[in-house]
Amino acid sequence: MALLFQSQLCMLGDQAFSVEQLANNTLRPSEKNELIPQARESSALPAYDRLTHYSRALSECGVEGQVYLLLPKLSDKVDLQRITTLLLSVFQRVEPQHLALYPYGNASFLMALSRIQRSVKQTKPLWIVALHVADAKGEHHSLVVARCSEQKQGLIFNKIAIDLQFDNNNTAVSNVVKQLGKSCVEKLDELMLSAEGNEPVWLDSIQFLSPWVNRDTSYRLIGTTTGPLGANGGVLKAICACLQPKETHDKNYSGIQLDIERGGYAVGATYRWGSE
Structure with missing residues (x-):
């Protein structure tokens, strides 16, 4: 299945930006962009507050059909229900059964991908809404709204690997990367990786991709100039991957995407640009 991901709205704080940037x-x-203050916001549910803040912009996106909402890591059912109620009031043309929440932080997009692949055949249109809530001094809140559609040419995901981080030894990341390496041909x-400062959690696992990674392989680090993008990072990587073949005109373009939530899920996927 060939998928195309296209951005409709990207916000860093209150600053709109393009995926090309x-x-x-x-x-x-x-x-002039809003930075989170030194003290964390006192709200009991910052994700709800940020979605409320962005509600007008969201209502103007024309969202309908099936929606996948990618959120910071949340587990409280009452909090998730509040967010669901808010989004259904913002998206007037979305039915409750067509709003799916994935509250897994950085890992949210790839955690949702298998279901997105099934849904895109059944529902048109299909939308992805992702939110990151800044939780440290100097970070930015961010929001991404994107469309996903099945096309003659697009990204074809071949292998998705998932593991849960039980400790600080990054064994889940290593397990995921090993699985992806074994599936490469x-x-x-x-x-496609996330910038994480001087010691990214994926750094020691890249060795397991030998011999598929060489000096010609490029490393795209999402978030280098913006700071953490949380649940937005995964869908932004997929959109960037859709741009790449247009830039290089390479029909055999292939890559790996890693989305890792510290203390949560580590997820990776192999993909190529092609037609099916």
Whole structure:
């Protein structure tokens, strides 16, 4: 199945940006942009507050049909119900049974991907709404609204690997990368990763992708200039991957995407650009 991901709205704080800016590392947070203060916001449910803040912009996106909502890591059912009620009031043309929540933080997009692949055949249109709530001084809240559709040419995901982080030894990340490495059959053009400072959680696991990674493989680090993007990171990587073949005109383009929530799920996927 060939999928195409296209952004409809991208916000860093209250600053709109394009995925092209993110992809070529020209995105710079505006000096006027809202930064989270030194003390964490006192709200009991910051995700609800941020969605309320973005509600007008969300209502203008024309969202209908099936919606996948990617959220920071949340488990309280009452909190998730509040968020569901809010989103259904914002998206007037979305039925309750067509709103699916994935509250797994960084891992949310790839956790939802298998279901997205099934849904895109059945429902048109299909939308992805992702939210990141900043939780440290100097970070930005962010929001992404994107459409996913089945096309003659697009991203084809071949293998999805999932593991749960039980400890601080990154064994889940290693397990996921090993599985992806075993499924590779040709060299990788690109690794889609998240920038995580000097010691990214995926760094020691890249060795398991040998011999599919070489000096020609490019590393695309999402969040280098923006800071953490949380649940937005996964869908932004997929959108960037859709842009790449247009730039290189490479019909055999292939890569791996890793989305890792510390203390949560580690998820990875192999993909190629092609037609089915």
